[in-house]
Amino acid sequence: MRFKIQREAFIKPLEQISGSVGTNQKEPITQNVLMKIEYNDPTGPIKDTEYKMYLICTDTEIELVSEVGLYGPVEKGAITVEAKKLATIVKSLPEGCFVEVIESTDRKSITLSTDRNTFSLSTLPAEQFPEIEILASSYSMKIKASTLLDMMKTTSFAIPQENYRVALKGMCFTLRQETGSHKDLDIYTSDAHRANIQRAELEEECIFPENYNGRNSFILPKKTVGEVIRLLNEYSKDKSFQDSVIELFVGKNSFRTEINGVTVISCLIDSDYPNILMIVPNNCNRVITLDRESFKNSLERVKILCNSLNNAVELIVVNSSITIKAKNSLHEEAVEHIIAEYEGDDFNLAYKADYLIDICKNMTAKKIKISMTTNSNSAKVEAVAGEGEQISQACYVVSRIVI
Template identity: 85%
Template structure:
């Protein structure tokens, strides 16, 4: 019978880090559980001095998060599953610094969780029924700085749609390219078919493929996996040493694996071809507006209040160096605001979805941005303008126009 003793703080932190991946399918209740498995500890691994360690695993069958913690004192090996959210809620409610004792019942259908003053009995499901994702051999791996990966994923993830008839668009595409000697760079794409986000960065090391490799030099992470990876990277982002560390992403034919500060992320990949996003990026643009990002965002948010709810569109009317942002709705209400931009070219008027432009401004940090398009363009390209002391951004955002 499995049993162990652990301090509250050592238990709750790794459990909270993985519990966001529990399933919500009522037909598979075991995916709402956390699997706790005690095994002998390898002293050469990351956990030192402990005789045993406990793996904690949560999954929804498409993504799996794994954390581990060292155990001391009287320990009995074994494996059990218990409802994750219920367990987290109980442990969080216990006094800080207390020790928790967990022991499996003789009939293996429940566990007892107790402290000096508390006692809870929780039902369990058989550990052998827990659906762990099969980890196949990796085809190749990427090495990238943690801060770079966080920046790339955060600034592109907002374009992944909740629902889309095109399976590939339900995730984030990672594409390895080689266009400068032997150095391989990484592109990240997201799109909902009406807008597209593109980020580029250098890998820390050249990506080496096996000699017999014949697969794609790209892979697509599902939306939930993207959210969990961003959450974990963000959680440790206050630690400069972590941000400077290198994250290795292992890519197999059907699955993805990485470790983020002791938490292992395993995920199925989306088996589909991502559309060629670069085909829709406007090039050789003869209309280029340079303007203050914050002022533009604030104006859009004010004018958006009176947008037509059917298309949420704002009209950009450019005359000389003045941009008039205009919106009106079915009640004949109207909002108009003027901002100054740096611009030389012909006068024009185009409409775009307000939320798309606002999202872009919120996810950029540069003081100034430029919006580029061609005379016959159906899309606008938005990029950062690097000011003095500002890093050069490789992000590019594309937004389709709306016909009013």
């Protein structure tokens, strides 16, 4: 294998895909990037080049693929080299320089050289590189890139790092059935103590194949969610982002999409997601309306003196006056009175401070409302549409804490 490429054309795709590099020391090849040169199809996205190079990183559960066109003398081939080491070297080279990469005759190393630099890196055979098997897609859904980014960013923070319930380790995408249309998409995340729900409409109705008897939902693993959000965030800097439509291809056990030239392939979590809608309080007779930013600031101040074991703050409502209170094992105490709108009975309930703060940070509306019923164990937080504001369809549910 042999090719020559400008530094900037090389480093961008390397940085785009290196997030999926494996960390398992028992499988060192997953820490490598696969570089594979093939003839280019001129009808594809890359024009005017005879060859193109695939750059692929994987941890065996998620795979990111980028393509780059190659000019000048090229020899086809495939080899793997440690991804982060390669990216660090290329990034350190002078701007605008050209990098020539040549594979050794024994296929055990490659040489990177410029006019002034030479680096020799060890390699592993491409034949040993694991690639996720892509089965035929069962169906696909089209959604605006900006809508998908907003939905995923404002719900992903509730995905737990560890949980005994496998389904909760990811983000659930569900097509709402009760509407009679396959155009309404819900996204759920939960850690069993809180739940986030976002709703949006697809660009086109999702068409299922005849005799399809699979799920109308799928669960993306936490790492895949993070990579998709990162790629969409990068893409959002492009002028074409606002009008761009992303297509999500869903198979029995796999997921695939393309974001700004990077293909994302992922395994899915094979489990049934719990019915999150069952825990959403309805017909609430306690509704507090308040300024989101002021509420967040108050929570952050009061939280300083929270009990470290439960991180709880109390919401105390007496004669429509609302107070936030926290105390700890040292008998230290923080009390703050807040301005809010409320009509209803007096109550005193505690919630985890960080959960409420996370919600406030991920909402943009000026005002929010916290709703609950007299016998509810949960509070529902939603945006209140102000003048000229487009109301978000996000809904957040937080379980109360007994203190």
